[in-house]
Amino acid sequence: MLPSQLKxxxxxxxxxxxxxxxxxxxxxxxxxxxxxxxxxxxxIVSLDSKFPSERAEIASQLAYLENLPVPQRDRExxxxxxxxxxxxLQQFDWVNHPQQYLEKLSAxxxxxxxxxxxxxxxxxxxxxxxxxxxAPEPATHRFTAVLIGKGVTQTxxxxxxxxxxxxxxxxxxxxxxxxxxxxxxxxxxAKANVAPFAHWYIxxxxxxxxxxSTLTTLSYDGLAGIRTALNARMRRAYDxxxxxxxxxxxLAQMTPADLGLHGAGGExxxxxxxxxxxxxxxxxxxxxxxxxxxxxxxALRRARPLTLVVRFTPRLRERPMNxxxxxxxESNEVDPEGSLLDADMGAWYTWLNLQRLTGFAQSTCLVWxxxxxxxxxxxxKMARGAQVATPIDLQELLRELx
Amino acid sequence: xxxxxxxxxRANGDLASAISLNRRQFLWSATGAMAGTTLFPVTRALGAxxxxxxxxxxxxxFGGGARDDETFAEDGLENIPHMLxxxxxxxxxxxxxxxxGILGHYVATASLATGAYETFNNFAxxxxxxxxxxxxxxxxxxxxxxxTWVVAPSNGFNRIGESGHKEFGQGQGAGVIxxxxxxxxxxxGKTGDYDHLLRDNYESPMYAPALAGNEVQIHQLAEALTLxxxxxxxxxxxxxxxxxxxxxxxxxxxxxLAPSLVWITLHDIDIAHSGTFSLYIDGIRRxxxxxxxxxxxxxxxxxxxxxxxxxxxPDFGRDSDQSAGGNGFQHHRTGDAISRTTWMMVLGPGxxxxxxxxxxxxxxxxxxxxxxxxxxxxxxxxxxxxxxxS
Numbered sequence: 200m201l202p203s204q205l206k207x208x209x210x211x212x213x214x215x216x217x218x219x220x221x222x223x224x225x226x227x228x229x230x231x232x233x234x235x236x237x238x239x240x241x242x243i244v245s246l247d248s249k250f251p252s253e254r255a256e257i258a259s260q261l262a263y264l265e266n267l268p269v270p271q272r273d274r275e276x277x278x279x280x281x282x283x284x285x286x287x288l289q290q291f292d293w294v295n296h297p298q299q300y301l302e303k304l305s306a307x308x309x310x311x312x313x314x315x316x317x318x319x320x321x322x323x324x325x326x327x328x329x330x331x332x333x334a335p336e337p338a339t340h341r342f343t344a345v346l347i348g349k350g351v352t353q354t355x356x357x358x359x360x361x362x363x364x365x366x367x368x369x370x371x372x373x374x375x376x377x378x379x380x381x382x383x384x385x386x387x388x389a390k391a392n393v394a395p396f397a398h399w400y401i402x403x404x405x406x407x408x409x410x411x412s413t414l415t416t417l418s419y420d421g422l423a424g425i426r427t428a429l430n431a432r433m434r435r436a437y438d439x440x441x442x443x444x445x446x447x448x449x450l451a452q453m454t455p456a457d458l459g460l461h462g463a464g465g466e467x468x469x470x471x472x473x474x475x476x477x478x479x480x481x482x483x484x485x486x487x488x489x490x491x492x493x494x495x496x497x498a499l500r501r502a503r504p505l506t507l508v509v510r511f512t513p514r515l516r517e518r519p520m521n522x523x524x525x526x527x528x529e530s531n532e533v534d535p536e537g538s539l540l541d542a543d544m545g546a547w548y549t550w551l552n553l554q555r556l557t558g559f560a561q562s563t564c565l566v567w568x569x570x571x572x573x574x575x576x577x578x579x580k581m582a583r584g585a586q587v588a589t590p591i592d593l594q595e596l597l598r599e600l601x
Numbered sequence: 602x603x604x605x606x607x608x609x610x611r612a613n614g615d616l617a618s619a620i621s622l623n624r625r626q627f628l629w630s631a632t633g634a635m636a637g638t639t640l641f642p643v644t645r646a647l648g649a650x651x652x653x654x655x656x657x658x659x660x661x662x663f664g665g666g667a668r669d670d671e672t673f674a675e676d677g678l679e680n681i682p683h684m685l686x687x688x689x690x691x692x693x694x695x696x697x698x699x700x701x702g703i704l705g706h707y708v709a710t711a712s713l714a715t716g717a718y719e720t721f722n723n724f725a726x727x728x729x730x731x732x733x734x735x736x737x738x739x740x741x742x743x744x745x746x747x748x749t750w751v752v753a754p755s756n757g758f759n760r761i762g763e764s765g766h767k768e769f770g771q772g773q774g775a776g777v778i779x780x781x782x783x784x785x786x787x788x789x790g791k792t793g794d795y796d797h798l799l800r801d802n803y804e805s806p807m808y809a810p811a812l813a814g815n816e817v818q819i820h821q822l823a824e825a826l827t828l829x830x831x832x833x834x835x836x837x838x839x840x841x842x843x844x845x846x847x848x849x850x851x852x853x854x855x856x857x858l859a860p861s862l863v864w865i866t867l868h869d870i871d872i873a874h875s876g877t878f879s880l881y882i883d884g885i886r887r888x889x890x891x892x893x894x895x896x897x898x899x900x901x902x903x904x905x906x907x908x909x910x911x912x913x914x915p916d917f918g919r920d921s922d923q924s925a926g927g928n929g930f931q932h933h934r935t936g937d938a939i940s941r942t943t944w945m946m947v948l949g950p951g952x953x954x955x956x957x958x959x960x961x962x963x964x965x966x967x968x969x970x971x972x973x974x975x976x977x978x979x980x981x982x983x984x985x986x987x988x989x990x991s
Contacts, residue, residue, distance in 0.1 A: 309703040310720040314936050360676055443724040481931065482875035489876030496928065517872070517880055519841035524788075540879035548922070548929055555925055 200289070202236045203229050209294045214247040220257070227265050230272075232280035233289070234304065234317075241297040248471035250396050250502040252334075259332045275327060278320035282313055298451045302444070333557065337505055338392050340561040340578075342601075343553050344381045345495075346510040346569040347542035349404070350535035358539075358568055359575040361547045366564070366577030367585040373592040374570050380593045381508055381565070382408060388506045389413040395465065396502045401494045403487040403512035414508070415469070417494060419487045422473055426484055428458045429477050433484070450478040472497070486514040488538050492545035499552040509549060510569070511542035550577060563600045567593070576600045656908050656950075657861040658971055659899060661892055662713055663915040664706040664754060665871025666933055666943060667885050670922070673944060680885045683893035688913070688946060693956045693990050695945040700917040700964040704933045704940055709916040709964075710753070710866055711761055716968030716982030728765040731981050734968045735775035736763055738862050741977035747825075748861045749775040752851045754843065754868035766981070775864070778854070780837075780846040787834045826857045841887075844869040848891045852898050859904035862975065867891060873919060876931045896948065910949030910974055910990075912967060918943045947990045958989050 205228055210221045221228070221243050228236055242249075242257050249257075264272060273280075285307055293300035308314040348354070359368060382400065389398035390413060399415045400408060406418035432453075436446050455462065455470040462470045476497060482489035488511055495509045516534035546566040553562050563578030574593075578600050591599075671677040678685065702712045705723025712719045715731035735749045751762050759782075763774025840846050844867045851865050870884035892913050899905045920927030921939035933940045945967070965984035972979040973991035 306722065309705075309936075310722075312701075312718070312720075318936055480876070482877065486875060486877050492876060493928070514877065517877070520843060520846070521838055521841055524838045534879075537877070537879035537883075540882065541877050544878035544930070551922060551929075 200292075200294075202231055202233055205229050205236075205294070212295055213244055216254075217243050217246040220246060220261075224261050224265070227261060230269075231264070232276050232282075234282045234284060235276055235279040237293040237297040237300045237304070240294065241301060244297055245471070248468050250468060250472075251394075252396075252503040253501055256334065259334075260328060263328050263332045275324060278316060278323075282308070282317060283311065299448055302447065302451070334503070335557065337503075337556075337558040338394070338397075339388070339505055340563060341505050341507075341553060341556060341558060342384075342388060343495075343507040343509065343549060343562070343564045344385070345542075345546040345549050345564070345566045346378065346381070346508075347546055347566065348535075348539045348568045348571065349511065350513045350533070351539050351568075351571075354536060354539055356536075356540060356543070358543055358573055359546070359566060360543075362550060362566055362575045362577065364584055365550065366575050366583060367581040367587060369574045369576065369587045369591060369596065370572060371588055371590040372567065372572045372574045372596060373590060374572060375592070377567060377569065377593045378407065378510070380597070381567075382414075384597050385414055385506045385508045386412065392505055394505070396468070397504050398506040399498050399502070399504045400508045400510075401491055401498065402510045403491040403514070404510075414506075415502075415504075417469070417473065417498075419490050419512070422477070425458050425460070425473060426477060429453070430484060453478050472501070486541075487512055488514040488541035488545060492541070492548055495545070495549045496552050499549070499556060503556055507549075507553075509545075511538060511545060513538040514541065565597065565600055655861070656910065656975055657863075657905055658910045658912065658949075658975055659855075659863045659895060659905075660865070660912045660967070660971070661895060661914075662710055662864075662866045663870055663888055664710055664866045664868045665873060665884065666704075666915045666918040666940070667870055667888070668919050668921075668930060668939060671882060671885055671930065677885075680882055681889045683889045684913070684946065687893050688896060688948060689955065691954050692946045692948045693952050693954075693958060695947070695958045695962055695987070695989075697959065697961045698914060698943050698945045698964055698966075699961055700941050700943065702964075704917050704936060706868070706871065706916060707758060707761070710758065713914075713916060713964055713967055714751075714761055714864065715764065716965045716979050716984045718965060718983060726760055728760045728763060728770070730765060732764045732766045732769040732979075733762065733774055734971055734979065735862065735864075736766075736769040736773045737968070737972060737977045737979050738975060739773060739775075740769070742975070744861065746772075746776060747858055749863070750854055750858075750860050751775045751777045751864045751866070752847050752854070753777060753779060753864075753866040754781060754847070758866065775862070778850055780850045781843050783850075784834065784837050784846065787830050787837075826853045828853055828857075842869050842884075844884075844887055844891055848894060851895065855898060855902055855905060859902070862971075865895070870915075873930050874932060876928070878930065881930055907950060910947065910952065912945060912947055912971070914945035914964070914967070915943045916964070917941060947987075952990050956989075958987075962987055 205225060207222045207225060210218045213221060221240070228239065231239070239260070242253070246254060246257065267275065288300070288303060288307060291300050291303065308317050385398060385400060396415050398413065399417070400406065400412070402418040404418065405420045406416045408414060408416055436449060441449065453474060455467070455474050458474060460470045460474070476490065476494050477483050480489065480493040483493050491509060491511050495507060498504060498507060513533035513535040514537070516530070516532045516537070518530065550564050553559065553564060556562070561579055565574060565576050567574040574596065576596060576599070581600065669677065672681050700709060700712075702709060702718035703720065703723060708719050708721055708723040711729040714733045714735070715729045716734070717731040719729050719731065721727050721730065735751070738744060738749055739746070751758070753761060759777050759779055762777040763772070764770055836849055837846055840849060847865060847867065851863060854860060855863065867888050869887055870881060872884050873881035896911055899909045899911060917933060918940045919930050919933045920935045921937050922929045924935045924937045924939070927935040927937070943964070963984055965982060966987050967984065968982050969979045969984045969986040970991055973986040
């Protein structure tokens with residue numbers, strides 16, 4: 200089917216907000232290339248369970264495309280229009296299953312050596328879009344705190360090796376009340392800049408905040424029920440020898456309701472987000488460190504928060520082959536030292552992802568080896584590559600960073 | 602592939618050049634290596650040391666790319682002590698090996714083995730379309746099946762030994778040994794749940810293709826190597842990882858059958874798909890150690906010493922930290938320059954030592970280069986022999 204053949208009734212299966220948006224923008228969608236429209240529909244189809252910033256961005260992109268003079272729009276999208284698609288793709292129901300279509304499109308582009316061309320066109324398009332319609336500046340500077348190394352008593356690993364070049368390394372941080380101090384700072388920011396999904400706390404174990412917290416909170420332990428239900432489904436798929444692509448499709452189609460969740464409003468948005476972390480993220484179902492890193496990345500990318508506290512905890516230990524052969528693979532033993540390395544890299548990625556958001560020149564970040572004396576602070580007031588060896592408590596350090 | 606993921610921000614200028622430059626600068630400072638192209642003419646170098654008759658070759662690929670950041674760059678130094686200190690001084694090192702094909706491990710390794718960019722579904726148990734290096738080797742040099750072997754992880758690699766090409770194909774390629782599957786067979790009915798251990802494919806842990814192709818069964822292997830099934834399993838129980846099992850099997854092969862062309866694909870590094878950086882680093886360190894072990898085996902086995910060229914290369918890289926569409930080391934999905942660009946190390950008689958080659962080459966150049974060294978014509982390959990080591 201071609202985009203020019205799109206009709207309003209084809210969006211009947213969409214949820215209310217998504218259907219309304221797609222139908223309202225039908226004249227635009229009908230004029231766009233076949234290899235391009237499904238990207239928009241993939242975002243539109245799940246509009247009802249998206250964060251406010253995502254909804255705004257979709258609206259912004261549609262407005263951008265709508266406002267471009269037709270010859271210019273045709274030029275910008277010419278590469279997409281020139282992609283050679285297979286008959287299977289052309290016949291696929293991309294209106295109702297845009298995600299599956301994009302998986303097939305991806306495989307097709309790789310196999311036909313069109314991926315590089317597609318990638319260049321994508322980058323060019325998104326650059327043009329952001330230049331024309333920059334995302335709004337944040338209401339206040341963004342702040343992220345990353346806590347790593349929970350459960351490690353000592354290490355020989357040289358921490359923050361990538362981050363030290365970007366900020367100031369502190370070797371004499373007083374660790375007392377560190378987590379509480381950081382969460383209090385986050386709560387204060389949440390009260391000063393009230394907005395939905397703008398202040399987050401992600402924990403690899405139990406969330407330590409109470410029910411009165413104003414932070415959007417997500418914890419690995421809090422998702423134990425969903426993870427168990429999901430792992431059971433994955434296990435059944437494994438036993439049934441479900442092939443790779445079918446398996447991915449099964450995961451992509453999974454909804455919160457499939458896993459026993461029935462939220463509404465903001466709760467529905469968070470449940471959908473949590474399920475997406477576990478079904479789209481690789482390794483998030485098994486390793487808490489992977490979950491925390493991926494959750495932080497996705498929260499920054501999708502919700503664009505003003506405040507983000509990320510706390511890594513020890514993940515399960517990957518047992519070597521000889522141990523697995525000697526005993527069944529059931530074990531809850533954790534690997535604090537390996538988790539520290541995972542988290543150190545996760546902190547680096549969190550900083551990089553923070554930099555991809557508007558206002559990054561003013562963004563600040565604190566990475567702390569939890570319960571220890573080492574930290575690195577990054578932000579406009581922090582000298583790059585500098586070291587501070589004088590004692591400082593976390594409250595004071597946070598004040599210097601702000 | 603999502604809209605924002607696919608539409609990541611533009612990568613920095615000529616990243617591939619930067620990668621190459623960084624590798625060269627790093628290697629100069631770390632090993633004192635010289636730039637091959639400016640040192641002396643290639644023809645003179647080749648004339649200086651004659652390649653012995655009846656040459657052999659061992660190819661080691663990493664089916665799970667390793668990036669510069671964790672290997673041949675400042676932060677990666679500590680992860681590759683064996684390659685850096687023991688192998689590099691004896692090697693010609695290509696800093697810029699570009700893979701322009703599909704970045705999935707089976708299809709990419711098949712492309713390495715055919716010298717042509719294969720385009721089949723990475724997760725399908727199908728033979729490569731183009732003739733493999735094993736088929737060229739056997740036909741042109743009139744070698745028996747026992748003279749070339751593949752040792753590989755289990756995911757689909759059982760079809761890599763021979764192609765579906767109409768002029769070659771069934772019965773004309775290499776035997777394929779899949780140690781993890783052999784272990785599963787050996788343990789069948791006697792043990793508990795080993796799915797976790799025997800996981801095939803970190804890209805897609807659910808897939809287990811049906812047996813087909815030239816795959817060797819446990820009893821065939823036991824017979825060929827005069828190794829009992831119980832010996833095999835008892836050795837396995839003392840090894841920490843599937844790659845160690847692969848290298849154990851490869852060493853047995855080399856000692857017992859002394860094949861002239863051995864292809865080993867290591868796969869532990871691909872645990873990176875789980876997102877655990879520390880396990881990815883463990884995989885790199887293990888691969889580093891195993892490469893040195895293989896080289897030492899070559900030097901200590903009379904059938905191999907002094908006549909064997911060893912090639913070491915990842916099948917491709919992994920995504921850049923800077924690529925917004927990816928998630929750094931975890932995957933190889935963006936097709937960015939870092940994920941497409943890797944390196945190759947070549948060691949052996951007639952190969953110049955401690956030399957860096959900085960010009961861009963392609964991963965499909967491997968098979969024609971093997972052809973030039975061993976004496977066969979890779980006529981359907983898309984690559985060219987690397988004159989620096991041919």
